[in-house]
Amino acid sequence: MNGPHGDGPHADGPHGDGPPQKPGFAAVDALLASAVEQEPLPPAEQRRALRESLGLSRAQVATALGVGPSTVGGWESGRDPSGEVRGKYAYFLDAARTKLQEAQAAQTRPCVLCGGPATDEVEGFPQHLDPQDCARAAAPAREPEPVRPEPRPEAQAPARTTAPRPTPVRKPASGQPAPEAELIERAVEKALAEHEGDVEEATAQLVRRAIPDAMALLDACRTGGRYDVIAHPWVPDILRKQSSRGSDSIWEARPKWTRTELPPGTHEVTALDINGAYLSALKTHLPIGQLEHSSGFGHDRRRAGVHLITPPDWHHDPYLPNPLGNRDEPGPLWVTEPTLRLLLRLSGPKYGLCEPPEIHESFTSGATENLLEKFRAALRDARDKAIEAEDETTVEYVKAMYSKFVSTMGESHYNRELYRPDWMHLIRSQAFANLWMKALRAHEQGLSVVRVMGTDELHVTGDWRRVFEEGRGVLEVKVKDVYTLGSDDAAGLTEEFPDA
Amino acid sequence: MPEYTLEFGKYGARGIRGSEAVFRRLDDLAGFIVSPVESRRGLLARLHYLTRTDHARAAARAAGLTVTDRTLKAWLDGRQRPTVRNLQRVEDAYRTVRRHNVAQHLLRRLNSRGGTRVELHPLNQSQVPRPRQRVLEYRSLNIRRWDRIVQAWSAGDADALDDAWIDQIVDLGSQWGQYEYVTNVGFAA
Numbered sequence: 001m002n003g004p005h006g007d008g009p010h011a012d013g014p015h016g017d018g019p020p021q022k023p024g025f026a027a028v029d030a031l032l033a034s035a036v037e038q039e040p041l042p043p044a045e046q047r048r049a050l051r052e053s054l055g056l057s058r059a060q061v062a063t064a065l066g067v068g069p070s071t072v073g074g075w076e077s078g079r080d081p082s083g084e085v086r087g088k089y090a091y092f093l094d095a096a097r098t099k100l101q102e103a104q105a106a107q108t109r110p111c112v113l114c115g116g117p118a119t120d121e122v123e124g125f126p127q128h129l130d131p132q133d134c135a136r137a138a139a140p141a142r143e144p145e146p147v148r149p150e151p152r153p154e155a156q157a158p159a160r161t162t163a164p165r166p167t168p169v170r171k172p173a174s175g176q177p178a179p180e181a182e183l184i185e186r187a188v189e190k191a192l193a194e195h196e197g198d199v200e201e202a203t204a205q206l207v208r209r210a211i212p213d214a215m216a217l218l219d220a221c222r223t224g225g226r227y228d229v230i231a232h233p234w235v236p237d238i239l240r241k242q243s244s245r246g247s248d249s250i251w252e253a254r255p256k257w258t259r260t261e262l263p264p265g266t267h268e269v270t271a272l273d274i275n276g277a278y279l280s281a282l283k284t285h286l287p288i289g290q291l292e293h294s295s296g297f298g299h300d301r302r303r304a305g306v307h308l309i310t311p312p313d314w315h316h317d318p319y320l321p322n323p324l325g326n327r328d329e330p331g332p333l334w335v336t337e338p339t340l341r342l343l344l345r346l347s348g349p350k351y352g353l354c355e356p357p358e359i360h361e362s363f364t365s366g367a368t369e370n371l372l373e374k375f376r377a378a379l380r381d382a383r384d385k386a387i388e389a390e391d392e393t394t395v396e397y398v399k400a401m402y403s404k405f406v407s408t409m410g411e412s413h414y415n416r417e418l419y420r421p422d423w424m425h426l427i428r429s430q431a432f433a434n435l436w437m438k439a440l441r442a443h444e445q446g447l448s449v450v451r452v453m454g455t456d457e458l459h460v461t462g463d464w465r466r467v468f469e470e471g472r473g474v475l476e477v478k479v480k481d482v483y484t485l486g487s488d489d490a491a492g493l494t495e496e497f498p499d500a
Numbered sequence: 501m502p503e504y505t506l507e508f509g510k511y512g513a514r515g516i517r518g519s520e521a522v523f524r525r526l527d528d529l530a531g532f533i534v535s536p537v538e539s540r541r542g543l544l545a546r547l548h549y550l551t552r553t554d555h556a557r558a559a560a561r562a563a564g565l566t567v568t569d570r571t572l573k574a575w576l577d578g579r580q581r582p583t584v585r586n587l588q589r590v591e592d593a594y595r596t597v598r599r600h601n602v603a604q605h606l607l608r609r610l611n612s613r614g615g616t617r618v619e620l621h622p623l624n625q626s627q628v629p630r631p632r633q634r635v636l637e638y639r640s641l642n643i644r645r646w647d648r649i650v651q652a653w654s655a656g657d658a659d660a661l662d663d664a665w666i667d668q669i670v671d672l673g674s675q676w677g678q679y680e681y682v683t684n685v686g687f688a689a
Binding site: 228230231243293418 | 683
């Protein structure tokens with residue numbers, strides 16, 4: 001029994017043949033007889049596939065049926081329509097299936113194995129990929145072929161020489177996409193519709209709108225959040241720019257390092273590019289509220305901010321860059337939380353690469369790593385999905401969103417909704433610290449690090465594929481360039497890098 | 501009203517009046533010329549702003565820049581430098597005219613989409629003796645109508661702005677008096 005009509009008050013007792021006919025039940029029987037037989041509907045997962053294969057949006061279908069788009073979404077995720085509209089919906093699905101079959105039949109050619117219509121080809125011969133399909137095609141009353149996924153690529157791919165890194169477990173996407181993910185999709189769809197499919201124009205428009213859209217996305221990600229995003233706190237003078245074009249007193253520890261000498265012989269150097277460095281750096285310990293001053297209390301792991309430290313001496317410069325970047329002036333300097341944590345980590349028993357830094361004073365606030373986490377996850381998922389679908393418009397849009405979000409969250413006039421110069425410095429420093437840790441990993445795995453530059457540039461020699469995965473995901477690296485360095489002596493290095 | 505603070509800072513609390521913070525913030529949003537009026541570049545930029553049209557000249561005169569056109573021309577050509585007092589007048593006139601010109605656009609932005617959310621960062625009591633410290637929280641509230649605040653600001657009337665501001669923060673509830681003085685008031689437009 002599948003509906004309100006069939007599931008009447010007498011559902012517990014059969015009414016057709018069992019009980020003796022009493023006069024009071026005649027009216028009930030008449031009612032049951034008058035109830036319309038419900039049209040059968042295909043299972044929920046096929047409904048969506050049918051609609052999408054015709055290229056119709058939910059809204060279009062909803063308008064034609066006279067219901068809301070979310071209702072159609074509900075039907076596609078398992079609910080059943082009832083009443084008059086069910087008939088309409090069944091008619092639509094039936095017609096859609098017929099149309100689809102006609103379109104498929106127009107494309108199909110007879111299978112070389114059974115003679116039935118086949119949509120797949122193997123080496124130029126049309127055929128069914130599954131013997132069951134042959135049997136089904138041979139049968140006179142052919143079932144509609146469900147949309148089958150493509151054969152899995154890894155089944156044919158040659159076995160890899162190295163075991164792949166386990167991919168991190170992410171929450172499986174439930175039936176409905178998250179509202180923040182929909183925000184990105186809808187913006188892209190709208191821009192493409194406005195420019196009638198002109199990809200370049202649409203991309204340019206989306207990139208122009210990236211800052212307000214990123215702020216809207218941040219707002220959407222805040223619903224249900226534990227912490228409020230405090231956008232305009234009082235800011236200490238060290239975080240204020242000295243003049244409109246000047247900079248403030250924070251040292252972000254941007255790496256700019258080139259190895260001065262390599263062992264003799266020629267070396268093939270690979271320039272690797274870290275994907276989405278600033279996107280990954282959105283996960284960092286961010287101070288939530290207003291920064292408060294403290295001095296001489298060491299480091300509190302529950303707080304984050306900026307610190308005045310005397311950095312430790314660095315003795316590994318020939319083969320590893322200084323985690324502070326190439327600072328010319330000696331003496332104490334203001335560094336951010338990620339740099340301080342990196343130094344503390346390197347001075348710990350696990351690495352033992354330097355002495356611990358000496359902290360003099362700090363401006364900190366209670367910190368959390370989760371403040372931008374939902375925002376980052378939404379952008380990362382949109383990016384991954386777009387890369388998989390080769391949708392360069394969305395990739396560019398997402399890139400503009402996170403990079404402009406980071407670069408304008410300080411005192412910029414392009415984004416007045418958020419005045420957090422402290423966050424801007426922390427996120428940048430986190431990107432640099434992430435790059436530094438990648439350089440350390442390469443070094444520990446036996447590669448020679450040749451150059452570490454900016455946010456995402458890492459030049460190494462040796463078999464880097466042992467250490468890093470190649471690809472476009474945020475955990476993978478991209479090859480920018482491959483070049484040869486050195487000759488019989490190490491003089492080649494200085495020729496290549498005049499600044500070294 | 502009993503909530504008013506009588507002797508602010510008696511026990512070491514530090515902060516500014518909320519209305520003063522609003523005044524500063526609106527000035528930030530208005531975006532004045534950054535170069536100081538003492539520099540030649542800053543002076544010329546202000547004079548150009550004040551003499552671009554007849555309307556601007558009239559506004560400058562009304563704002564207190566009562567020098568002859570001959571003098572203005574001499575300043576613009578660089579034949580003559582304003583005295584220190586006149587430099588101050590140029591600066592004051594520039595700020596007044598600029599505030600007046602920006603006010604209506606600012607007001608429209610602040611009132612649009614159901615008003616603007618304002619962050620109130622409580623005063624700094626790190627120098628207050630422990631027993632006299634109070635729990636002060638960060639608060640935020642939405643202000644729907646900014647007309648009186650912006651009007652008082654564009655007229656440069658600190659008292660009127662204070663009244664308009666207090667009328668708004670009374671919406672914080674019975675503790676609004678704790679936010680009469682703050683370290684910062686933040687909002688975007």
